[in-house]
Amino acid sequence: MALPDRNKPGVVIIGCGFGGLEAARALRNAPVEITLVDKTNHHLFQPLLYQVATAGLSAPAIAAPVRHLFRKQANVTTLLGEVTAIDTEARRVMLDDGPALPYDHLIVAAGATHSYFGRDDWAPFAPGLKTLDDAFEIRRRILLAFEAAEKEPDSALRAAWLTFIVVGGGPTGVEMAGTMAEIARHTLPGEFRHIDPASARILLLEGGSRVLQAMPPDLSQRAKEQLEKLGVEVRLDSRVVAIDAGTVKVQAGVAGAPTTPQTIDTRCVIWAAGVAASPLGRLLAQQVPGTATDRAGRIAVEPDLTLPGHPEINVIGDLAAAKSYPPHGEPQPVPGVSPAAKQMGRAAAANKRRGGGPHGPGGPLQVQRLLRVAVLAFRAHLLPDRFPQPHRGVDRLGFGVLEQTALRAGGDGYRRCAPLARGCCHVSICAIDEASTRAVCGRRAVDDG
Numbered sequence: 001m002a003l004p005d006r007n008k009p010g011v012v013i014i015g016c017g018f019g020g021l022e023a024a025r026a027l028r029n030a031p032v033e034i035t036l037v038d039k040t041n042h043h044l045f046q047p048l049l050y051q052v053a054t055a056g057l058s059a060p061a062i063a064a065p066v067r068h069l070f071r072k073q074a075n076v077t078t079l080l081g082e083v084t085a086i087d088t089e090a091r092r093v094m095l096d097d098g099p100a101l102p103y104d105h106l107i108v109a110a111g112a113t114h115s116y117f118g119r120d121d122w123a124p125f126a127p128g129l130k131t132l133d134d135a136f137e138i139r140r141r142i143l144l145a146f147e148a149a150e151k152e153p154d155s156a157l158r159a160a161w162l163t164f165i166v167v168g169g170g171p172t173g174v175e176m177a178g179t180m181a182e183i184a185r186h187t188l189p190g191e192f193r194h195i196d197p198a199s200a201r202i203l204l205l206e207g208g209s210r211v212l213q214a215m216p217p218d219l220s221q222r223a224k225e226q227l228e229k230l231g232v233e234v235r236l237d238s239r240v241v242a243i244d245a246g247t248v249k250v251q252a253g254v255a256g257a258p259t260t261p262q263t264i265d266t267r268c269v270i271w272a273a274g275v276a277a278s279p280l281g282r283l284l285a286q287q288v289p290g291t292a293t294d295r296a297g298r299i300a301v302e303p304d305l306t307l308p309g310h311p312e313i314n315v316i317g318d319l320a321a322a323k324s325y326p327p328h329g330e331p332q333p334v335p336g337v338s339p340a341a342k343q344m345g346r347a348a349a350a351n352k353r354r355g356g357g358p359h360g361p362g363g364p365l366q367v368q369r370l371l372r373v374a375v376l377a378f379r380a381h382l383l384p385d386r387f388p389q390p391h392r393g394v395d396r397l398g399f400g401v402l403e404q405t406a407l408r409a410g411g412d413g414y415r416r417c418a419p420l421a422r423g424c425c426h427v428s429i430c431a432i433d434e435a436s437t438r439a440v441c442g443r444r445a446v447d448d449g
């Protein structure tokens with residue numbers, strides 16, 4: 001394989017998620033040769049993964065081939081490969097398959113994966129949702145559970161097939177549970193002869209005292225009520241203590257006063273409870289003295305997103321435990337959301353362009369407006385007075401209306417949106433800025449950036 005022109009500084013970017021994609025694009029006119037390496041061949045719009053997992057969208061609606069995205073950017077070479085090691089002394093990135101990639105500047109944007117809090121043995125019984133493959137697996141399990149129930153003569157076993165458990169009441173868990181309830185209550189009825197899909201139990205188990213803990217308490221309460229209205233059993237203060245092929249054991253009660261675990265028979269469990277940074281984080285931290293990782297394995301980066309003593313290495317996105325340094329006030333932790341990853345990608349590229357990296361330090365990260373918005377909207381339950389007839393176009397329009405409202409409303413956008421979304425069918429969460437508003441609205445924006 002011919003490697004890129006070494007007469008120009010070489011930038012290797014690991015990962016073409018939100019952060020890596022944005023960094024590569026922001027360097028489009030820079031005099032550098034970029035090698036963009038990802039272990040998948042597509043950029044994935046993760047916020048809508050749950051729609052693929054619940055058969056609402058097809059894969060191409062949320063995934064775009066990396067090679068295609070960069071076909072017109074001549075300074076980018078795209079490689080498919082998994083990075084297995086980084087040699088920070090020799091400045092080389094090692095792939096599972098293929099030659100080592102030398103770099104002058106490295107941007108690590110490998111993101112995060114799910115964590116089972118030390119119980120990786122649960123993974124086969126309770127898949128998490130992070131990749132397209134995860135979404136296909138979850139979709140398969142959900143749809144096959146209804147099919148198995150239709151054939152099952154034994155009522156207890158039939159009930160187990162029709163019991164769906166989502167573990168974790170964060171945004172992904174809330175979205176999954178809400179959409180599954182919608183499928184069971186609204187999409188499937190009438191399609192089976194021996195079961196009533198609407199009788200399916202959908203349980204959302206949350207270890208804490210409320211769902212959507214990152215949102216204000218009133219919105220958590222509202223989301224819980226919406227879920228219950230849809231027929232989801234929301235159990236708070238309920239910790240999962242065991243999962244196997246046919247059961248989930250759950251212990252209710254607040255810390256210090258646990259109750260006897262209850263066993264629930266189920267054939268379909270979805271894990272939405274924990275996030276862990278890419279293993280590349282710990283790998284880098286081991287090599288670079290003075291670099292720390294947090295409990296989730298995210299790297300504590302310098303204010304300009306570099307590693308201590310390594311101005312040529314930026315770590316961005318979900319892999320970075322970064323802080324934003326506003327002109328006034330205390331530094332704030334940057335949340336693990338797509339607009340933040342994109343802004344970090346732009347910041348890393350800007351540092352590089354204005355002399356950061358091998359030639360000197362860059363400026364501190366200043367995350368711009370990150371609006372947290374409850375984006376609620378599927379089917380025509382959104383704004384029912386304005387859109388009485390359910391049809392597909394309403395979904396898009398609904399998103400647009402809410403996002404525009406949120407943007408106009410400034411930092412308090414989510415509060416203005418929540419009443420608007422009253423009566424909507426399920427709840428999903430999206431943190432948006434102006435750039436990602438376009439992305440949320442559809443594939444074209446993902447393509448066009």
Ligand SMILES: Cc1cc2nc3c(=O)[nH]c(=O)nc-3n(C[C@H](O)[C@H](O)[C@H](O)COP(=O)(O)OP(=O)(O)OC[C@H]3O[C@@H](n4cnc5c(N)ncnc54)[C@H](O)[C@@H]3O)c2cc1C
Nearest residue numbers: 015017018019038039046047083111317318336337338341
């Ligand atoms: C189900 C789900 C729903 C979400 N919903 C929202 C939402 O509504 N709003 C919001 O703002 N955020 C949401 N997020 C979070 C958002 O997607 C992340 O914050 C964002 O993707 C982080 O971007 P990133 O570039 O750091 O990592 P990612 O987008 O995860 O990209 C990492 C890339 O690195 C590649 N990679 C990883 N390891 C290697 C390796 N060793 N070698 C080569 N390539 C590698 C991966 O294949 C991937 O392409 C959601 C996330 C999930 C999983």
